Structures are given as C-alpha cells and as structure tokens.
Amino acid sequence: MDTSRLNDIKLFLFDMDGTLWLGSRLYPFTKELLRTIREAGKRYLFITNNSSRSTADYVKKLASFGIEATGEDFMTSAEATAYYLTKELPEVRFYVCGTASLKAEFSRQGIKMTDNVEDSEGVVLGFDTELDFKKLHDVSRILCTRDVPYYATNPDLVCPTEFGSVPDCGSVSGMLRNVSGKMPIFIGKPSPLMIELAMEKCGVSPLETAVIGDRIYTDVKSGLNAGALAVLVMSGETTEEILRESPDKPDLVLEDAGLLIDRIKSDIPLEVE
Numbered sequence: 001m002d003t004s005r006l007n008d009i010k011l012f013l014f015d016m017d018g019t020l021w022l023g024s025r026l027y028p029f030t031k032e033l034l035r036t037i038r039e040a041g042k043r044y045l046f047i048t049n050n051s052s053r054s055t056a057d058y059v060k061k062l063a064s065f066g067i068e069a070t071g072e073d074f075m076t077s078a079e080a081t082a083y084y085l086t087k088e089l090p091e092v093r094f095y096v097c098g099t100a101s102l103k104a105e106f107s108r109q110g111i112k113m114t115d116n117v118e119d120s121e122g123v124v125l126g127f128d129t130e131l132d133f134k135k136l137h138d139v140s141r142i143l144c145t146r147d148v149p150y151y152a153t154n155p156d157l158v159c160p161t162e163f164g165s166v167p168d169c170g171s172v173s174g175m176l177r178n179v180s181g182k183m184p185i186f187i188g189k190p191s192p193l194m195i196e197l198a199m200e201k202c203g204v205s206p207l208e209t210a211v212i213g214d215r216i217y218t219d220v221k222s223g224l225n226a227g228a229l230a231v232l233v234m235s236g237e238t239t240e241e242i243l244r245e246s247p248d249k250p251d252l253v254l255e256d257a258g259l260l261i262d263r264i265k266s267d268i269p270l271e272v273e
Helices: 030-039 055-064 077-088 100-109 133-145 169-180 193-202 216-226 240-245 257-266
Strands: 011-014 043-048 074-076 093-097 122-125 150-152 158-160 165-167 209-213 229-233 252-254
Touching: 011 193, 030 043, 030 257, 043 055, 043 193, 055 074, 055 100, 074 077, 074 193, 077 100, 077 150, 077 193, 093 100, 093 133, 122 133, 122 169, 133 169, 150 169, 193 209, 193 216, 209 216, 216 229, 229 257, 252 257
Parallel strands: 011 043, 011 209, 043 074, 093 122, 122 150, 209 229, 229 252
Antiparallel strands: 158 165
C-alpha cells in the first residue's frame, strides 16, 4: 500500500475517546482538524467500540462540544454488532448485557431480545456502564448451563477517563471466562467489519481510508486488518513501552491527531514509521 501522500486519503475514520477528546474534555485541536478535513473536500466518520451509548447519544455529546454531527457521521460497534446479528442470526433471541442505549439501538435494528434467562437463546455483552450483579448472575447462569451463541461488541480492556481508566467490555469478558470457561466472539475493532462497513457507506477503497486511534490492539489492528492506513496517536491509552512491545505496528505514529492538520493543509508526504 502506498502511504507516501496524505492526499490519497479520502476518508478519515476517527476513534473518539483518547483520540479527539478524553472523557468530558475536548482536545484543543479537534474542531480545527475536522474543519480542515471538510475544507479539503475529504470526509470523516467517528468510529467507536464504546457500545454504552447510541448514535443519538454521541450526536448530543458532540453538540455539547460545539460540533455539529448527524447519525450519518458515525459507525459504532453497536451498529456493527446489530448488522452482523441480523444477517447471521436473525431468529435468535438474545439476553443483552448492556446499557439501555445499546438495547434501544438493537431494538431499532430488529434484534430479538429477552431479559428472561430461561427464554434466552444467546448472549450479547456490551460495554455496560449500568452493569449490576444481577446481569452478571444472569449471564453466568446462561453460559454455565447452556451452549448458546455468545458475542461481545468489543474487546477493549479499559475505557480511558480523566483520572485513568475503567474496566471495559474485554475485562468483563475475562471475568466471565473465569466463571464459565467461555469467551465471546468480538464484533468491534480489531475486526475489520466496522471499517469495511464505513468504507462501503462512503464509497471508498482501503487505499483511500485512514483509521486513526489511540489503541494498537483495536484501532490500529482494525485498520491493518482492513487494508487501510493505520495511524496511532499517543494521546490516549498507548505508551511508548506498549508500542515498542506490540507485534502489530502502525503505519504512522503521531503524538496527537492535531498533527494531521498541517499535513492535510500542505499535503506534506507522510513518513511511514
């Protein structure tokens, strides 16, 4: 893949938390970066493994930052999971361990759901900021007593916050593995599914797409798996030690996504790490 010039990129797929903002704090470069991409005649989408919020929730969050967006500007792991389940398992009734927003998204997409353990025919695990022991008990009971389809929206171990991190879907999956001996099939990044859906939505090829994020094992790897330009920013979870020891290497490493602004404006060649 020729990564010599940023001018080749028509679609920028941005991870959000840790890349464009951190918790409730918008990075100072974000608005200018998004405006620069638009002015250059290119497009961006926001992609996220965070399934605790619906697309409508993210539209509101961006509005709180003073950034206008619509549902068409997003591709979430909740959307990708719903797309996969409606295509592959349309008749299965799932117990969904997730937020009300995730369940609303699934309902909108036509996913069959139940809160009754006995009626459940499968399990979907999301990043559940409303998690309680009853949900853990229910999922443990299902996984320990039956062989059912078991999926999770994303494998992220932690979600970054202003003070550090909180456990994400991957960590809860590990906890449930200790109970049941089972691990879910993960739908979100690093699976290329979200990236491929985004490229299909925008009518671009992998050679015209860049995936920008702060995690190697999800953001960067999903870009690599989809054949897109994989850009790592050091403004979130990844440390120099993590980068050095990772077997998956990004095409480009930047201190933060704001460093893309001048490169887009001046069409400076990208130097591949």
